[in-house]
Amino acid sequence: MIPELGHFALILALLLAALQAFFGIVGPQLSRERWAAAVIPAVAGQFVMVMTAMGCLAYAFASFDFSVRYVADNSNSALPLIYRIAAIWGAHEGSLLLWIFLLACWTLAVAIAARRMPPQFAARVLGVLGLISFGFLLFTLVTSNPFLRLEPAAPDGHDLNPLLQDPGLAIHPPMLYTGYVGFAVAFAFAGAAMLAGKMDPSWARQTRPWATAAWAFLTCGIALGSWWSYYELGWGGYWFWDPVENASFMPWLVGTALIHSLAVTDKRGLFKSWTLLLAILAFSLSLLGTFLVRSGVLVSVHSFAADPARGIFILAFLILVIGGALSLYAWRAPGLKSQAGFELSARESFLLFNNILLVIAAATVFGGTMAPLIADALGLPTLSVGPPYFNPSFLLPILPLLLLAAVGMHAGWKRGRLSEKKRALFSTALIAAAGALAIAFGLFAPASALTPVGLTLGIWIVLSSLIDPLDRWRRHLSLPRGVLGMTVAHIGLGVFVIALSTVQSFTLERDAALARGQSTQLGAYEFRFEDLGPVEGPNYDGVRGDIAVQRNGRPLIMLHPEKRRYWVQGSVMTEAAIHSHFGTDVFVALGEDLGAGRWSLRFQVRPLVDFLWIGAFIMALGGALAASDRRYRTVKSTAALPAGAAGEPAA
Amino acid sequence: MTPRRRRLVLVIGILVGVSIAGALALSAFRQNVMFFFDPSQVAAGAAPAGERFRLGGMVQKGSVQRTPGSLEVRFTVTDFKHDVPVKYKGVLPDLFREGQGVIAHGHIDGSGTFVAEEVLAKHDEKYMPPKIQQSLKPGAT
Numbered sequence: 001m002i003p004e005l006g007h008f009a010l011i012l013a014l015l016l017a018a019l020q021a022f023f024g025i026v027g028p029q030l031s032r033e034r035w036a037a038a039v040i041p042a043v044a045g046q047f048v049m050v051m052t053a054m055g056c057l058a059y060a061f062a063s064f065d066f067s068v069r070y071v072a073d074n075s076n077s078a079l080p081l082i083y084r085i086a087a088i089w090g091a092h093e094g095s096l097l098l099w100i101f102l103l104a105c106w107t108l109a110v111a112i113a114a115r116r117m118p119p120q121f122a123a124r125v126l127g128v129l130g131l132i133s134f135g136f137l138l139f140t141l142v143t144s145n146p147f148l149r150l151e152p153a154a155p156d157g158h159d160l161n162p163l164l165q166d167p168g169l170a171i172h173p174p175m176l177y178t179g180y181v182g183f184a185v186a187f188a189f190a191g192a193a194m195l196a197g198k199m200d201p202s203w204a205r206q207t208r209p210w211a212t213a214a215w216a217f218l219t220c221g222i223a224l225g226s227w228w229s230y231y232e233l234g235w236g237g238y239w240f241w242d243p244v245e246n247a248s249f250m251p252w253l254v255g256t257a258l259i260h261s262l263a264v265t266d267k268r269g270l271f272k273s274w275t276l277l278l279a280i281l282a283f284s285l286s287l288l289g290t291f292l293v294r295s296g297v298l299v300s301v302h303s304f305a306a307d308p309a310r311g312i313f314i315l316a317f318l319i320l321v322i323g324g325a326l327s328l329y330a331w332r333a334p335g336l337k338s339q340a341g342f343e344l345s346a347r348e349s350f351l352l353f354n355n356i357l358l359v360i361a362a363a364t365v366f367g368g369t370m371a372p373l374i375a376d377a378l379g380l381p382t383l384s385v386g387p388p389y390f391n392p393s394f395l396l397p398i399l400p401l402l403l404l405a406a407v408g409m410h411a412g413w414k415r416g417r418l419s420e421k422k423r424a425l426f427s428t429a430l431i432a433a434a435g436a437l438a439i440a441f442g443l444f445a446p447a448s449a450l451t452p453v454g455l456t457l458g459i460w461i462v463l464s465s466l467i468d469p470l471d472r473w474r475r476h477l478s479l480p481r482g483v484l485g486m487t488v489a490h491i492g493l494g495v496f497v498i499a500l501s502t503v504q505s506f507t508l509e510r511d512a513a514l515a516r517g518q519s520t521q522l523g524a525y526e527f528r529f530e531d532l533g534p535v536e537g538p539n540y541d542g543v544r545g546d547i548a549v550q551r552n553g554r555p556l557i558m559l560h561p562e563k564r565r566y567w568v569q570g571s572v573m574t575e576a577a578i579h580s581h582f583g584t585d586v587f588v589a590l591g592e593d594l595g596a597g598r599w600s601l602r603f604q605v606r607p608l609v610d611f612l613w614i615g616a617f618i619m620a621l622g623g624a625l626a627a628s629d630r631r632y633r634t635v636k637s638t639a640a641l642p643a644g645a646a647g648e649p650a651a
Numbered sequence: 652m653t654p655r656r657r658r659l660v661l662v663i664g665i666l667v668g669v670s671i672a673g674a675l676a677l678s679a680f681r682q683n684v685m686f687f688f689d690p691s692q693v694a695a696g697a698a699p700a701g702e703r704f705r706l707g708g709m710v711q712k713g714s715v716q717r718t719p720g721s722l723e724v725r726f727t728v729t730d731f732k733h734d735v736p737v738k739y740k741g742v743l744p745d746l747f748r749e750g751q752g753v754i755a756h757g758h759i760d761g762s763g764t765f766v767a768e769e770v771l772a773k774h775d776e777k778y779m780p781p782k783i784q785q786s787l788k789p790g791a792t
């Protein structure tokens with residue numbers, strides 16, 4: 001009964017989404033105010049329906065309802081409750097429902113903030129969001145209904161993929177999707193402006209907190225995914241340039257360009273049509289990411305489905321949304337000329353180059369990700385594109401970008417006058433270079449020419465970000481949230497670059513075949529294979545090693561890597577053991593029984609690797625701070641404002 | 652500078668930057684793209700000795716041989732028409748099993764053995780184009 005209720009709720013949500021799209025888009029076009037006013041109830045109703053569907057699926061999982069195919073496929077009576085809940089987005093159908101649910105949350109947040117927007121504009125924004133929601137609901141109901149029954153009911157479930165039974169994965173997809181879907185809001189704002197054919201002077205200011213919030217969620221989502229793959233996939237890599245990772249990284253790059261371009265449109269009224277284009281691109285890439293991952297075009301651990309009907313539907317949807325938006329853009333954008341000019345050394349130019357470099361970086365990633373597909377479609381020999389392509393061609397635009405970031409923060413709008421900050425910039429650059437050389441040559445042996453370059457840039461960005469806040473503090477000036485957010489995000493970027501340079505240059509790694517009592521040396525660390533014993537969990541058994549780690553001859557810790565065998569699917573999983581001190585990770589993974597009493601083991605020492613994710617989270621924190629700036633909430637203060645509506649998406 | 656000249660400088664700068672980046676990315680692409688061959692293509696001489704490529708196929712049942720107590724392992728990759736012997740030294744992925752699909756990353760040495768630097772099992776975290784999936788299908792189930 002409950003699954004049917006969920007199914008019915010989804011159908012009602014589809015109808016409400018259609019109403020929301022129709023009233024929102026057609027109402028303002030025909031100047032029918034009462035039509036436009038009907039959008040808000042449709043949004044609320046749709047939210048309740050989608051929430052009901054989500055609740056029904058959660059209930060089916062919680063109550064072991066194996067008569068529902070999706071539940072039987074993705075859970076098991078031995079699966080703990082937290083993973084039964086996380087199993088909702090453990091496969092294709094449920095992750096689509098999660099997508100729809102998050103879109104409903106964002107839409108509701110926009111509807112709450114809509115009191116501060118011109119009513120026609122708000123209706124159009126909500127209408128565009130309704131259109132997207134309609135497409136996804138239709139897709140779910142037609143090709144991927146999670147509420148389908150299994151006849152007869154399965155006696156027990158097939159279990160959740162053991163790779164996904166992990167706390168990191170319980171939150172990675174919701175975070176990532178919140179980011180993806182958040183760009184739908186920026187897209188809807190762009191769509192509304194294009195439908196109206198004019199851009200309100202406050203348009204960019206209205207859009208900024210949404211885009212920044214979406215960007216912050218996406219940053220968190222990508223970082224969590226990378227962290228998860230680092231400790232859960234077992235072998236200690238944090239980024240593989242896997243197409244699925246690229247699929248989330250491309251919207252991030254374009255989204256980063258978007259939030260910078262929005263700043264120019266907001267402050268100076270420039271780059272209007274370019275900003276619109278970026279908003280379209282960011283969401284299109286989010287959709288493409290969904291398409292790449294979910295259609296089974298790419299086969300990797302992330303792709304659950306390989307159903308061509310779904311692929312064709314998503315492709316059609318993609319063409320409709322992206323093609324429609326771009327046609328609208330081609331029609332309307334020429335009317336949005338920016339008048340003002342600026343000097344070459346002004347902040348506008350720095351942000352222009354920031355945008356160009358980010359888009360080039362996104363394009364190189366796009367090229368590398370799509371090349372195998374295109375080659376395949378054209379019947380060319382099967383290609384594979386990996387890190388040897390991505391690493392250099394990505395660094396090429398990114399290195400100058402980092403250099404520009406350190407300087408550009410201090411350029412003034414319109415007229416660039418760096419003179420007052422020149423000395424501070426110069427001295428921080430010297431300190432950064434000295435620090436980088438000390439780390440690269442003093443602490444470690446130098447690895448490559450890029451090491452000191454990367455370290456210098458990272459340290460310089462951190463120091464350079466601090467110049468302005470320190471200056472304001474010294475002169476007893478206030479520090480608005482927006483500026484604080486920018487500072488924090490740039491510090492996060494610097495920390496990330498420092499960590500990346502260190503990890504890439506100074507990681508030590510060794511595979512060894514050891515018997516009990518033997519040990520191996522890796523830098524200052526000694527690993528001794530003490531013992532091996534059985535281990536049993538709620539739905540798996542396996543073996544567990546005892547590895548004593550010493551640093552410079554002093555005992556540091558006992559690590560316990562595991563090799564698990566999950567009963568239901570019979571799959572074997574490596575649980576690496578990681579000890580982190582001062583951001584340096586000591587990593588041990590248990591391989592396999594090699595015979596003759598020996599086991600294969602993988603040892604790694606990765607200095608500062610934790611700061612990769614810490615840096616990313618600092619960036620996201622900066623985004624959250626900037627999005628919560630009060631100036632975005634006082635755009636049109638005609639009515640009494642509810643506190644904390646804008647920039648606080650319901651997550 | 653007049654606004655027009657400024658714009659000209661900007662546009663030229665952007666064009667130059669984009670074309671340099673494009674040319675470099677393209678050359679990186681041409682140098683670093685790896686081809687994928689199945690054992691039949693290898694048997695037909697598609698892969699020159701010493702050149703790196705990806706070999707994909709099925710691990711032949713009963714072909715995995717270990718040197719006891721060491722990391723060295725030998726196995727045969729097959730597409731049920733031709734076989735390629737593979738040599739690898741290191742930790743094999745969790746999903747590596749006889750009768751399952753693998754992709755190995757490496758080159759053919761003088762004796763016709765594929766020396767793998769990296770071995771990925773099917774459903775590993777890395778990329779596997781659909782075509783490889785197809786070529787792996789016959790014995791996958």
